[in-house]
Amino acid sequence: MNDIERHKRAAAEAAAALVEDGMRVGLGTGSTVAHLLPALAARALSELRCVATSPATESAARALGLTVEELDAVGELDIAIDGADQVDPSGWLVKGGGAAHTREKIVASASRRFVVIVSAEKVVQALNPPVPLEVLRFGARHTLAAVGEARLRGELESPDGNLIADYLGPVEDPISLSGRLSATPGVVEHGLFAPELVSDILIAGEHGVERRAGGKRTV
Numbered sequence: 041m042n043d044i045e046r047h048k049r050a051a052a053e054a055a056a057a058l059v060e061d062g063m064r065v066g067l068g069t070g071s072t073v074a075h076l077l078p079a080l081a082a083r084a085l086s087e088l089r090c091v092a093t094s095p096a097t098e099s100a101a102r103a104l105g106l107t108v109e110e111l112d113a114v115g116e117l118d119i120a121i122d123g124a125d126q127v128d129p130s131g132w133l134v135k136g137g138g139a140a141h142t143r144e145k146i147v148a149s150a151s152r153r154f155v156v157i158v159s160a161e162k163v164v165q166a167l168n169p170p171v172p173l174e175v176l177r178f179g180a181r182h183t184l185a186a187v188g189e190a191r192l193r194g195e196l197e198s199p200d201g202n203l204i205a206d207y208l209g210p211v212e213d214p215i216s217l218s219g220r221l222s223a224t225p226g227v228v229e230h231g232l233f234a235p236e237l238v239s240d241i242l243i244a245g246e247h248g249v250e251r252r253a254g255g256k257r258t259v
């Protein structure tokens with residue numbers, strides 16, 4: 041295992057330790073979450089109720105003996121844990137490298153506490169393109185022209201069968217970009233996550249796991 045994978049695993053294990061029996065837990069998607077699932081299963085918490093953000097996470101979680109249910113059956117989540125592609129100094133994230141950012145944003149917002157787990161190389165001074173977009177198939181060419189500086193990511197589909205594209209233009213002002221992308225008809229969701237969605241960011245590197253507070257007030 042290389043250093044980055046070791047760091048992903050360290051962040052994932054630190055997050056798994058935050059979970060208590062009886063909690064309703066949102067599970068993200070990606071290679072960092074792939075380390076979370078066995079760490080969570082190893083805790084042998086018999087009353088956990090999990091919600092998965094992708095079919096890949098759902099089948100991996102079930103294979104490890106975790107109970108996975110629909111979000112609407114579970115209701116509010118106590119904690120959700122997920123990776124990210126980029127984390128900036130003010131706590132903005134870019135997510136969606138794994139094409140699941142719409143479900144991930146719904147799960148993050150349905151959760152009282154949203155914990156982001158990253159290896160240290162995901163921390164950037166300023167967010168950079170690409171920003172993933174989930175786009176409705178109907179009129180997708182028109183939608184991407186309206187977004188500008190965007191291209192489809194091949195045949196890749198979201199877990200809900202929509203297209204995945206990448207916005208490639210400037211990202212210096214994530215508040216206004218986020219507003220513009222959300223207001224573009226046909227964009228189902230974009231991969232910019234505001235600090236207000238995030239409770240904690242666990243960043244694992246050479247010197248262990250550092251915790252940064254996010255902007256979400258956990259009640």
Ligand code: 5RP
Binds near residue numbers: 069141144
């Ligand atoms: C999936 C995501 C992932 O959390 C993000 O792409 C990070 O992935 P990884 O843990 O594999 O580096 O947003 O849609």
